[in-house]
Amino acid sequence: MEALIRTGLAQLGQAGRVPEDAPALLARYGALLLEKNRVMNLTAITQPQDVATLHMLDCAALLDCARFEGKTLIDVGTGAGFPGLPLKILTPSLEVTLLDSLNKRVDWLNETIDTLGLKGVRAVHGRAEEAGRDPAFRERFDFAAARAVADLRLLCELCLPFLKVGGRFLAMKGTDCGDEVDKALPAIQVLGGRLEGRIDRLIPHTDVTHRVVLVEKTSPTPEKYPRRWAKMQKVPL
Ligand code: SAM
Numbered sequence: 001m002e003a004l005i006r007t008g009l010a011q012l013g014q015a016g017r018v019p020e021d022a023p024a025l026l027a028r029y030g031a032l033l034l035e036k037n038r039v040m041n042l043t044a045i046t047q048p049q050d051v052a053t054l055h056m057l058d059c060a061a062l063l064d065c066a067r068f069e070g071k072t073l074i075d076v077g078t079g080a081g082f083p084g085l086p087l088k089i090l091t092p093s094l095e096v097t098l099l100d101s102l103n104k105r106v107d108w109l110n111e112t113i114d115t116l117g118l119k120g121v122r123a124v125h126g127r128a129e130e131a132g133r134d135p136a137f138r139e140r141f142d143f144a145a146a147r148a149v150a151d152l153r154l155l156c157e158l159c160l161p162f163l164k165v166g167g168r169f170l171a172m173k174g175t176d177c178g179d180e181v182d183k184a185l186p187a188i189q190v191l192g193g194r195l196e197g198r199i200d201r202l203i204p205h206t207d208v209t210h211r212v213v214l215v216e217k218t219s220p221t222p223e224k225y226p227r228r229w230a231k232m233q234k235v236p237l
Contacts, residue, residue, distance in 0.1 A: 002027035008204035059083035077149030132161035147172035187237035
């Protein structure tokens with residue numbers, strides 16, 4: 001995994017910009033993930049080379065979407081830590097909160113953070129629609145990120161409340177997300193955001209292209225959002 005990650009980072013133009021030990025640390029994280037995945041459902045990806053590309057390098061492709069140094073990021077619905085944990089390893093000065101509603105995954109993430117010796121990253125158990133109403137989390141972050149969690153309309157309601165005004169939401173999607181983005185435009189506006197752009201990236205060593213949808217927070221999110229999950233699904237914005 002380490003060699004694939006190292007050469008993939010070079011293809012992404014990140015060689016020399018990330019810590020020298022990052023490929024080894026990402027490979028170690030990948031190995032811990034595959035080991036635990038034998039007894040706990042953490043990922044559908046089971047081959048080391050796919051972990052290196054479809055998890056680690058996919059997340060590394062976020063690096064040129066923004067300047068993360070010295071900022072704060074919340075990863076909403078992080079699962080086994082994607083994209084927040086690779087971003088932390090690649091940008092050590094980024095403060096990362098990994099949020100997930102499944103406690104077993106959060107416990108494993110906190111153990112993994114300890115094992116890897118990482119500082120300035122924590123995994124938190126909770127539902128985004130509840131944490132987003134908690135003053136300890138609401139409008140506290142420079143960045144929110146999410147991959148494979150929900151449709152963009154719902155995802156914006158889950159993620160935009162966490163952002164400070166001027167912050168950015170990075171939604172990791174497939175290149176076929178055009179309709180999904182169009183349908184999310186009213187929600188983005190209501191929640192205090194503005195669609196900023198879309199960035200497509202070929203994941204190194206694969207023929208898979210993924211898209212990052214960037215949403216800037218331009219004004220505070222009205223207090224009534226996020227609503228309860230059932231309500232969001234029943235009456236999407
Ligand atoms: N982001 C990871 C990735 O790309 O590998 C995990 C994706 S997994 C398909 C979706 C994760 O989102 C699950 O771990 C689930 O527990 C979490 N999740 C779903 N809805 C959530 C919510 N409302 N609040 C917090 N976590 C949520």
